Amino acid sequence: MDSSKDSQHFSMNGGDGVHSYVKNSSYQRGVLETANAIIEEEIATKLEISTNSFCIADFGCSTGSNSFPVMHTIIEAVKQKYESSYLKTPEFYVYFNDIVSNDFNTLFSSLPPNRSYEVLAVPGDFHRRLLPPLSIHFAYSAWSLHWLSEVPKAAEGLKSLIWSGGENEEVYAAYLGQFEKDLESFLKCRAVEMVKGGIMALLIPALPAYWDPQKEYTVGTLADLLRSSLLDMAKKGRLSKARSETFNxxxxxxxxxxxxxxxQKSNNFNIEKMEILKTRTLLTIDGHVAFFRAVKQNMLMHEFGDEIIDETFDLLKKKLQNSVAYANPSNDRTIVVVVILKRNDV
Ligand SMILES: C[S@@+](CC[C@H](N)C(=O)[O-])C[C@H]1O[C@@H](n2cnc3c(N)ncnc32)[C@H](O)[C@@H]1O
Incomplete structure (x- = not known):
């Protein structure tokens, strides 16, 4: 079985536990506030759309708790823009998209009671067409586009992505190539679905171009240490051989x-703004393990079974404890890129 394709059939955000964890996590707090301020400013200065029905889509919404405040921010900013232009306030519709196995019931049951918008759920892969042509005025996606549609062949077998010389060059290039292919597919589909002049806000976790893996860490380091823990488990014969040989x-x-x-290669969107925000997590080692366990546990259980989870994350914790970089939370160099794109006339 193609494990990567299969990843579409389980919750990539790790289910309920994750959601509240990620919502309250300092991985996002602060970043979301700054991103919201950027979105407000861009709507005030760049939105030039007049419509009676304003449609927003959130791609990779999960169960909605981080999405609802952002949808509120977008709608209030659009209302202000319309009022200041003496235009009639439009009706608002929000399309919540995530993979088919997402817990949309939790999203529906936790919708803000006093919201000023109607809701539609759009289950499906956001690398494909999901919505009618020319139907979306504002597209949003946060902490989702770093999920790939599949593991590139060259990276199978838990190969490390951290670039540390020639041996990982092929893995690095394969991952980057897959990311490029997926992001291009996402943009091509959204280009059809968005109206001309429509605005898109993307929040994408990222790595600085230069950082010192001996003394500093990023969310990429954490993934690599988890890979290494899984490899240790495979060596101990605790993982299915076939799966560990294809998994990443x-x-x-x-x-x-x-x-x-x-x-910049997109013919359909212009980059209006690109800001780099520091995540400033200040997490303890236990906090990192809990965060990553929440994010990755479902996927690992799906691949290797429940019985490996505790042992794998205990190994991860030991690796973090032995790492000089993780001794001090201020060594975190993880960043988030906030990008504002505008659908052009092409
Ligand atoms: C870390 S969560 C982020 C959730 C939310 N946007 C937030 O800011 O908290 C990533 C979400 O992206 C969704 N996702 C990943 N790949 C996807 C795809 N190809 N199509 C639709 N949703 C996807 C996952 O299912 C998950 O709910």
Whole structure:
């Protein structure tokens, strides 16, 4: 079985536990506030659409708890823009998209009661067409586009992505190539679905171009240490051989420069703004393990079974404890890129 394709059939956000964890996590707090301020500013200065029905889509919404405040921000900013232009306030519709196995019931049952918008759920892969042509005025996607549609062949077998000389060059290039292919598919589909002048806000976890893996860490380091823990488990014979030989994480965190180069190739969108935000996690080692367990546990259980989870994350914890970089939370160099794109006339 193709493990990467199969990843579409389980919750990539790790289910309920994750959601509340990620919502309250300092991985996102602060970043979301700054991103919201950027979105407000861009709507005030760049939105030039007059419509009676304003449609917003959130791609990779999960169960919605991080999405609802952002949808509120977008709608209030659009209302203000319309009022200041003496236009009648439009009706608002929000399309919530995620993979088919997403817990949409939790999303529906936790919708803000006083919201000023109607809701539609759009289950499906956002690398494909999901919505009618020319139907979306504002597209949003946060912490989702780093999920790839599949693990590139060259990376199978838990190969490390951290670039540390020639041996990983092929893996690095394969992951970057897959990320580029997926992001291009995403943009091509959204180009059909969005109206001309429509605005897109993307929040993508990223890595700085230069950082010192001996003294500093990023979310990429954490993934690599988890890979290494899984390899230790495989050596102990605790993982299915066949699965560990084909498995790797279908995720890639680009550098801002890689991201910009891919976005600039799009004929349909112009980059209006690109800001790099520091995540400032200040997590303890237990906090990192809990965060990553919440994010990756479902996928690992699906691949290797429940019985390997505790032991794998205990190994991860030991690796973090032995790492000089993780001794001090201020060594975290993880960043998030906030990008604002505008659908052009092409
Ligand atoms: C880390 S969660 C982020 C959730 C939310 N956007 C937030 O800011 O908290 C990533 C979400 O992206 C979804 N996702 C990943 N790949 C996807 C795809 N190809 N199509 C639709 N949703 C996808 C996952 O299912 C998951 O719910």
């Amino acid at each position: 994480f279908p995720c890639y965190t680009p550098t801002p420069e890689e991201l910009r180069a891919i976005l």
